[in-house]
Amino acid sequence: MADERTATGNGRPAFRSITPVRAYEGIVAQVEEAIFTGQLRVGQRLPSERDMMAQFGVSRATVREALRVLESNGLIRSRHGDPSGGAEVQGSSSTRVAKALTSFAQLGQIGVAELVEFRMVVEGSAVRLAAELHGEAELAAMESAFEEMRRVAAGPFEKFSDADVAFHMSVADCAGNRLLSACSQFARDMMLKLISDKLRGAGNPEALMQESLNRHGAYLDAIRLRDGDLAEALARKDLFDYYEPYVTDDERSRLRLLLTGGSPDGAGSPDPA
Amino acid sequence: MADERTATGNGRPAFRSITPVRAYEGIVAQVEEAIFTGQLRVGQRLPSERDMMAQFGVSRATVREALRVLESNGLIRSRHGDPSGGAEVQGSSSTRVAKALTSFAQLGQIGVAELVEFRMVVEGSAVRLAAELHGEAELAAMESAFEEMRRVAAGPFEKFSDADVAFHMSVADCAGNRLLSACSQFARDMMLKLISDKLRGAGNPEALMQESLNRHGAYLDAIRLRDGDLAEALARKDLFDYYEPYVTDDERSRLRLLLTGGSPDGAGSPDPA
DNA sequence: TGAGTCTACTGGTCCGACCAGTAAACCGCC
DNA sequence: GGCGGTTTACTGGTCGGACCAGTAGACTCA
Secondary structure: OOOOEEEOOOOOEEEOOOOOOOHHHHHHHHHHHHHHOOOOOOOOEOOOHHHHHHHHOOOHHHHHHHHHHHHHOOOEEOOOOOOOOOOEEOOOOHHHHHHHHHHHHHHOOOOHHHHHHHHHHHHHHHHHHHHHHOOHHHHHHHHHHHHHHHHHOOOOHHHHHHHHHHHHHHHHHHHOOHHHHHHHHHHHHHHHHHHHHHHHHOOOHHHHHHHHHHHHHHHHHHHHOOOHHHHHHHHHHHHHHHHHHHOOHHHHHHHHOOOOOOOOOOOOOOOOO | OOOOEEOOOOOOOEEOOOOOOOHHHHHHHHHHHHHHOOOOOOOOEOOOHHHHHHHHOOOHHHHHHHHHHHHHOOOEEOOOOOOOOOOEEOOOOHHHHHHHHHHHHHHOOOOHHHHHHHHHHHHHHHHHHHHHHOOHHHHHHHHHHHHHHHHHOOOOHHHHHHHHHHHHHHHHHHHOOHHHHHHHHHHHHHHHHHHHHHHHHOOOHHHHHHHHHHHHHHHHHHHHOOOHHHHHHHHHHHHHHHHHHHOOHHHHHHHHOOOOOOOOOOOOOOOOO
C-alpha cells in the first residue's frame, strides 16, 4: 500500500523505521476501515469467528485478538452464544473518549488544578453556546434537570451529585457540540473520582448544596436571557469557587487567568428563587 | 467483592443487570490497577506470557488477549523476541486520546464545522494561557518554530503544513495543560485528514502561506506582549477565517458566536515583519 | 581480540479440542 | 391447536500443546 521510502529531494532515499506487522493488526485495520467508510453500519454483524478465520486465512486465536482490540475500542461487541452471527457493530459513544482521557490523566498524574482548568475552558464554552443557541425543548430539558436538583437537595449528597451531573450534561448536550460534550463528561467524572472522598468529608453538605443550587440557578438565568458572555463567566466562576479549596496558591492564581469577561467583578450568588 | 444487590430503601432488593466477566478482563483490570496505582512504573516489565499464564492460572491465549487490549490502550508494548522480560509499561501519551477522539469523530460523522468550533475553544484558551504564562525558554521555542515556518514558506505546501503544526504544538505545550494539548493535537490532525485534499486543490498556495504567516506572526506578537485576551481573539479569528470557506452559512453564523472579546472589530492581518 | 555460532529465552501463530451460552426448531403432552 | 420441555446447531470462551521466528547474551574458535 504505502511505499516504504520517502523522497528527501537530495537524491538519497530516506528510509523510515518499520515495525513488523502482526497478523491481527491487519484484521483490525480492515474491519476499522469497513466501519469508518460505512461498508459496515451500526447494528450489522461481523462473520462468526470461524468464518473470519477462513476469510482472513488465519487461526481463530488471531481473529480473536483482533476482535478483542476492536471491542476494547468500542467498535464492536460480541455476545457469548449469540446465534445471529458474529460481533455487532456499535454506534459512536463518548465512553471510549472518556476512558482514554481518564487513563491519560491517571498515567500523567494530572491533578485537580489542571482538570479544573480544562473543565473551565470546555464547560464554559459549552454553556456559552447553550445560552446563545438553545431552543424551547432544550431549555425545558435544562430547567427540568435543575428542578430535579432542587427536589433532591434535601436528601443525601450522592443523589444531589447525580442530579448535578445530569444538569451539566443537559447543558452540554444543548450546546450541540459532541466533542465538547465528551470532554466535559470526562472532566466531571474524573473530578468526582479525584475528590469525592474529600467532598464527603467536608462539613455541612446542606450549605454546600444550597450554594450550588444558587449558583446553578444564576447561570440558568443567564442562559434564559441568551447572555452567552455572562453565562460563560458565571460557569467558570462557579467552577473556580467550588474547587478552589483543593488547589495550591500557585495553581489558584493560574486559574484566575480564565476568569475574564462577562462580570469581571466576580459574580456572586444571587438567589434564583 | 462488590455485592450484587443494591438496597432501595423500600425493603425490596433491587438487582442490577450483570455481564458475564471474561477471564481476560480480570487480567486487564489487575494490570491496569497495578499501573495506575504505581505498583508498576514506566519502563518496568510484565512477566513473560508463559509466566503470567502460570500466575493467573489461565491459558496463554487468554493472557495474550489481555495483553492485546492493554497494548491497544497504550499501556504496554511488547516486542517479539525480547529476552529481557515481558511487555514494557509505557508512559502517558496523548496518542491514545487522539486515537479515541478520532474514532469518535469518524463514527459520529463529525464535520468540519463542529471540529473548527472545538478547535477554536481549545486552541484559543491554550493560546491565552501561553500568552499569560510563558517563560523565556518557551517563548524562544515558539519563536524558533515560527522562524521555521517562515523558512519553508517558499517550499512545498506539505513542509509548510508540518511547520505550522509544529508551531501550534509549541504554543499548546507552552500553555502547560496536557489535556488541552492532547485535544488540540487531535483537532489539528483530524482537520488535516478532513480537508487536506481540498486544501491541496486550492489555488495559489503561496498567497495562502503568506497570509498564514502574517496571522501567526500577529498572535505571536500578542503572546510576546502577554496580552491573553488579544492572543485568544486572534487565534480564534484565524481559525474562523481559515476554515470558513468549508462550512455552510448556518454553521458560519454559529461559529461567529465564539468570536468575541479582545478585538471585536475582527483583527486583520498586520504584517509581523 | 574479534567474528561467528550456540543457546535459552522471548513473542507470534497455528491446530484441535472441549465447555458453555443462545435461540430457533422440534416434539409430545394436554 | 396451543403450550411446555427437549433437541440441535450454531455461537463465543477457554484450554493445552506445538512450532516458528526474533533477540541478545554466552560461548567458541581461528
